[in-house]
Amino acid sequence: MGNAGLYSDFAKYYDLIYEWKDYKKESETVHKLVKKFKKSTGNKLLDIACGTGNHIQFLKKHYRITGIDLNGQMLKIARKKFPKTRFFKADMKNFNLKKEFDAVVCLFSSIAYLKGYGDLEKAIKCFAKHLKKGGVLIIEPFVEKKAFKSGTMHAQFVNKPEVKIARINTSNRKGDKVILDFHYLIGTPKGIKYSKEKHAIFLFDAGNFLKILRKHGFKAKFLKNGLLKNRGLYVGVKK
Numbered sequence: 001m002g003n004a005g006l007y008s009d010f011a012k013y014y015d016l017i018y019e020w021k022d023y024k025k026e027s028e029t030v031h032k033l034v035k036k037f038k039k040s041t042g043n044k045l046l047d048i049a050c051g052t053g054n055h056i057q058f059l060k061k062h063y064r065i066t067g068i069d070l071n072g073q074m075l076k077i078a079r080k081k082f083p084k085t086r087f088f089k090a091d092m093k094n095f096n097l098k099k100e101f102d103a104v105v106c107l108f109s110s111i112a113y114l115k116g117y118g119d120l121e122k123a124i125k126c127f128a129k130h131l132k133k134g135g136v137l138i139i140e141p142f143v144e145k146k147a148f149k150s151g152t153m154h155a156q157f158v159n160k161p162e163v164k165i166a167r168i169n170t171s172n173r174k175g176d177k178v179i180l181d182f183h184y185l186i187g188t189p190k191g192i193k194y195s196k197e198k199h200a201i202f203l204f205d206a207g208n209f210l211k212i213l214r215k216h217g218f219k220a221k222f223l224k225n226g227l228l229k230n231r232g233l234y235v236g237v238k239k
Contacts, residue, residue, distance in 0.1 A: 013158070043064055066097065093119055116176075136237055176203050182198070
């Protein structure tokens, strides 16, 4: 995930909350796109905002993977799950691994935690610096502006013998930003805990997003059919 403050208290429950995601299918789609567009000859992949590493589980059979994330608790879990993979705590807007990759991916709308186009430009410039010529960049944005409906509510539940979780959120748009207001109830044998947090998400315009990609040396396109409904994917090849 892209923000150190988000999910910090709930990193250990993250995989349970997102158990519904088909990481295997998503990873297969990402791999097919990399194979289709990649011009470089290597197999090094950088997973930006890798979280607990759920895509890495399936991508590692095809690539030599490095992961970065801003959330130390998430990385702690990822390192435990994948001890042979290298992980770094880093900000997607400003990091330097001093190496280049054949593919760079930033999935599950992590890019939307940036605060605007200025931050996006910094991030894309940094991504480009870490890609080989002919390397592929794949970014999954948040819901498209036209598809987003303000005022919607969502509920998710985890029902395991050792833990019960209820998460409810509202989503409201303010200009180009969406505020996701999350409320949690977490029950364990020790008791029930209530907590809440707000996430600020930026709705990037596809045209402006593509302009920034092209400005920083990418031949880029937006694919409407992505990994999740109404999100799509940006795919760029470094010139």
